[in-house]
Amino acid sequence: MKNIVETILDRRSVRRYERQEIEPEKKQLIYDAITTSPTSHNGQQFSVIAIEDQELKEKIYELTKQKQIKTCSLFLVFCSDYHKMDVFAQAKGLDLQPIHQTLDGVLVGAIDATIAMSNARIMAEGLGLGCCCIGYIRTAAPEELSKLLNLPQGVALVCGLTIGYPREIPDIRPKQDRSLFIHHNQYSDEGMVEQFEKYDDVIGRHNETHTLAKYIKWSEQMEKYYEESINKHTLQYYQGQGFGVDKEPGIK
C-alpha cells in the first residue's frame, strides 16, 4: 500500500490495463472507501453500479467509445440517487420535498457521487491499481446507458471510473500554476494571463512529446472541448430521469 501523500501527488489517469483480476480484499476496500465518503447532510444521495461482466462492459464501450471500459477489471458507474430515499419515503409515508428538482438538489447528488468516486479512486491507486474517470458515460448516450443499467426515475449518471492493474504508467500531465487554483482571502485576476501563456506552451511541448506527437496548445484543446460541450443535452437527460430545476424558487 502506497502512503497517502505519494498516492495523491503521484497521480495520473491510467487508460491501459493488464488482464488481471482485482483481489476481492482490494475490491472490498474500494467499496468501503465509497460507503464512508462524506455526503450532504449525511443523506448519501448517490449509488454505484459495479460492473465486472465483460459483455456488459463491451456494450458500454459501444455506447461511449472509451476503450478503457472494456479492458479494465472493474468499472464503477457513479450516479446521483434520490430514488432510494423515495422508496423509503413511500413505504413510511415520509413528507419529502422534491429537492432533486432544484439546482441545489441536482448539485448535491452530483457532488455526493463525485466525492465517492474520488474516494474510490484514491483507495484504488493506493492499492497499486490505476484509474480513469469517464465523463462520457454522462454525455455520450446517457438515455441508452441508463436503460441498459436499469436506472429508475430519480437516479442519473454522473461519472464512471475504470479500475485495473496498469499496463503502462503515463507521465504526469503538467498542471496550471498554483496561483490559478488557490487565491488567498479574495479572488484575484492578477497575473492570470501571464500564467496561462506559460501553461499554454508547457502543454504544447508536452503534447509534442506524448500521444499527440504535435505542438498543440492547451487553449486550442480547450476551444475544441468547449465547442463539443456546448451541444451536450445533459439537462434534457436529467429531466428524463425525473430531475430538473422546476421547483427552484423563481422558476415558473
Ligand SMILES: Cc1cc2nc3c(=O)[nH]c(=O)nc-3n(C[C@H](O)[C@H](O)[C@H](O)COP(=O)(O)O)c2cc1C
Ligand atoms: C470528471 C472527469 C471526467 C473524465 N472523463 C474522461 C473520459 O470520458 N475519457 C477519458 O479518457 N478521460 C476522462 N477523464 C480524464 C481526464 O482526461 C484527465 O484527468 C485529464 O486529461 C488530465 O490528465 P491526468 O488525469 O493524467 O492528470 C475525465 C476526468 C474527469 C475528472
